[in-house]
Amino acid sequence: LCRACGPRAQLLRKFIKLAAHLKEQKNLNSFFAVMFGLSNSAISRLAHTWERLAHKVRKPSKVRKLYSALERLLDPSWNHRVYRLALTKLSPPIIPFMPLLLKDMTFIHEGNHTLVENLINFEKMRMMARAVRMLQHCRSHSNVPLSPLRSRVSHLHEDSQVARMSTCSEQSLSTRSPASPWAYVQQLKVIDNQRELSRLSRELEP
Numbered sequence: 001l002c003r004a005c006g007p008r009a010q011l012l013r014k015f016i017k018l019a020a021h022l023k024e025q026k027n028l029n030s031f032f033a034v035m036f037g038l039s040n041s042a043i044s045r046l047a048h049t050w051e052r053l054a055h056k057v058r059k060p061s062k063v064r065k066l067y068s069a070l071e072r073l074l075d076p077s078w079n080h081r082v083y084r085l086a087l088t089k090l091s092p093p094i095i096p097f098m099p100l101l102l103k104d105m106t107f108i109h110e111g112n113h114t115l116v117e118n119l120i121n122f123e124k125m126r127m128m129a130r131a132v133r134m135l136q137h138c139r140s141h142s143n144v145p146l147s148p149l150r151s152r153v154s155h156l157h158e159d160s161q162v163a164r165m166s167t168c169s170e171q172s173l174s175t176r177s178p179a180s181p182w183a184y185v186q187q188l189k190v191i192d193n194q195r196e197l198s199r200l201s202r203e204l205e206p
Contacts, residue, residue: 002204003204005048005049005052006052008046008049008052008204009049009050009052009053012038012043012049012050012053013053013063015034015037015038016038016063016066016067016070018034019031019034019035019038019070020066020070022034023070023073026090026093026094026095027095028083028087028094028095028096028097029095029096029097029098030095031070031073031097032073032074032097032099035070035071035073035074036074038067039071039074040194040197041194041198041201042194042197042198042200042201043201045201045205046201046204046205047205048205049204049205073086080100083097083100092137092138092139092140092141093138093139093140093141094137094138095138096134096135096138101131101134101135104131105128105131108124108127108128108131109124109128112124112127
C-alpha cells in the first residue's frame with residue numbers, strides 16, 4: 001500500500017506496462033486480470049494518482065493512449081466483439097481469456113437441448129466443437145516462441161526440444177534472480193473484498 005502519491009503513480013505506470021507486455025506475449029488471461037485490477041473502482045477513483053501519472057512521465061499522452069488502447073479490449077458490448085476480433089488476428093500459441101471461453105461453453109450447453117424430438121441436436125454439437133477448436137488453435141505452436149529469458153543463440157539449437165521449452169519456468173526464474181520473485185509472490189496479501197478495497201482507497205484519497 002503506497003501512502004505517497006508519487007510511488008503510487010509509478011506503480012500504476014508499471015502495471016500499465018505489465019499489461020501491455022502480457023498482451024504482446026499473447027497471455028490474454030493474465031492481461032485481463034491486470035486490466036480488471038486497474039479498472040476496479042477503488043483504483044480508478046484515485047484522481048490525484050492518475051493525474052500525477054500524467055505529469056510524472058515525459059510523454060503523458062503516450063501513457064494515456066496506451067491505457068485507452070488496452071482498455072478497449074475489455075469492452076463487453078456485442079459479446080466482447082473487440083476482444084474476439086483481436087483474438088482471431090493472433091497467431092498461436094495464445095493464452096486466451098479463460099472465463100469468457102468457459103462462459104461460452106456453459107451457455108452453449110445450458111441454452112441448447114442435447115436432444116430435439118429424440119434426435120441429437122447436431123447444431124449444439126457444432127457450436128461446442130467450434131469452442132473446442134478455438135482452444136486447440138490457441139494451444140498449437142507451429143513456430144517456437146522465443147522466451148525473453150533465453151538468448152537467441154541458444155534458441156537456435158533448441159528446435160528439437162520444443163516440448164521442454166517454457167517461457168517462464170521456475171528454473172529460469174531462479175537462474176535470473178534466486179528465489180526473490182517466488183518469495184515475493186508467496187507473501188502477497190490478496191484483498192478481494194470490495195468494501196475493504198474502497199475503504200483503503202478513501203484513506204489514500206478522501
